[in-house]
Amino acid sequence: MNFPSLNNIEKVNTAQFQRDLLNWYEEEKRDLPWRKDQDPYKIWVSEIMLQQTRVDTVIPYFERFIDQFPTIETLAEAEEEAVLKAWEGLGYYSRVRNLQAAVREVHEQYGGQVPNTKEEISSLKGVGPYTSGAILSIAYGIAEPAVDGNVMRVISRILSIWEDIAKASSRKVFEEAIRQMISKEDPSSFNQALMELGALICTPTSPSCLLCPVREHCGAFHEGAVLELPVKTKKKNMRHVHLAAAVLTTEKDEVIIQKRPESGLLANLWEFPNTELSGMGNPKVELELFLKNEYGLDVSLEPESFAKIQHVFSHLTWDIDVYKGSIPADRPQKERSLLVQAGEVEEYAFSVSHQKIWKKARGGKK
DNA sequence: GATCCGTGGCC
DNA sequence: TGGCCAAGGAT
Structure with a gap:
């Protein structure tokens, strides 16, 4: 596939971009409960909870959920009533029902081991292109893109991409960009660093460009277009x-x-x-x-x-x-x-x- | 591709 | 105060 919107990607010094980003992440990353180890189950739970939900909201839910359901087996064998009660107030409740269904499948079909291939993990309920990439890279160190809203915002600015990120079809453009830019040595930190940058520095409305570790690589910064990007159409017939x-x-x-x-x-x-x-x-x-x-x-x-x-x-x-x-x-x-x-x-x-x-x-x- | 699916924080 | 937003996926 050819991606006309990626015409700027060759201007980026990828190796230097990776170093600047990863050094910043190593220095500034938050101490979050799902970063204590690489247990694929806990990474999985955290990624489902974090869908469309803020980190500060998720933290106490994650702590309680893992206390109550510490393993694949405990969640697989739990009553749905108890699982829903643990999710009460988090919203998007189909997430946790899909999670439990998927955990039960892993328990029964994969011997309790979260699969580590794109095909297998993507077949699980509630695991889409973002979550599969997140688990593969964070839990298994596999160089797969994990493109969420943060990554689309950051990369649209870095590469000056004017695709409408509200359209589902845009995601593949950013996945291709990440495939070309991702650190093969540390894809886990690379993906998390992009999301961390989006959460802490490269924010939607008032990005802190003067504190940004990859400012010198940023097309939008050099063009003065940071506040114009990303393009995101909004619709809401309430x-x-x-x-x-x-x-x-x-x-x-x-x-x-x-x-x-x-x-x-x-x-x-x-x-x-x-x-x-x-x-x-x-x-x-x-x-x-x-x-x-x-x-x-x-x-x-x-x-x-x-x-x-x-x-x-x-x-x-x-x-x-x-x-x-x-x-x-x-x-x-x-x-x-x-x-x-x-x-x-x-x-x-x-x-x-x-x-x-x-x-x-x-x-x-x- | 468009719509459905929650909630709380923020300015 | 109300519109906007946040580590998406299923249909």
Whole structure:
């Protein structure tokens, strides 16, 4: 393949670029928990957690997750409920369900050893082109590109590449650049150094070019185009959904919770009974109708909602009116729902929006 | 290729 | 305060 956008790559002194980058990394790299050893499993877990998620957010989750599931075998044999609870609040929950499915495959098909070929590792659920390259290079020292958002930003500036990094097709341009630039002696440090540089120096809006160890190699710096790069088109048609939710309590202080469908948004997480509103009727009436139809409950909800919660996702917004109601203790069972003691609600994995609901329900009641 | 899939921090 | 952003992958 020919890559016209890489016309500047021959201007870079690759050996010197590698030295400048790796020397800086050796000096400045952060002391992160997944850098304590090269255990492929831990590298893998960290890479999944770090997808679209900040390092500072990931650190405590990683520590707890590895404490609880220290090996392939422990995660393979864990209950999904426990795994989701460990991931609660991190978002993109399909990541951890795919991770556990993939770990189980490694446990059963690979004797518990994370595979070290591109083909095998890429076949695992949740392992795409970035993550496969990251594990191969960081855990196994194999010279494969690991092109994430940081790398595209850094390399677009170094090589003055004006491809739109929002397009999936652009990634291969940067992978080819990395194949030509990567250190064959230390691909692990090389890939991590590019990401570290992107996180600490070559940041999106206010890069610290005067502190940059590879400034002299940077096309955008010499052209005064640092703030123009990378090119990244943005699109975001935010959808709004109006919901009504019910916190239903028995005289024994039990509460109804239900488990979300096994695919789609917040799959398999727990939540309070709720329904999407038409936008035309009365929320309370629509919610009572839902509870009658789905739970067989004749609930008289409190007349006014006790909380209105807005929750913003990456691609949609929930506006939730939350009502309280009392129910008899002997209500009939419904599929994927439970009646649990109020004191045990927090043992279940909830999305943040429904954690907000619970917090408000208890805060205002006690 | 476009859309879906979470969350919290930042300015 | 609200839009933008962060170590992507699946469909």
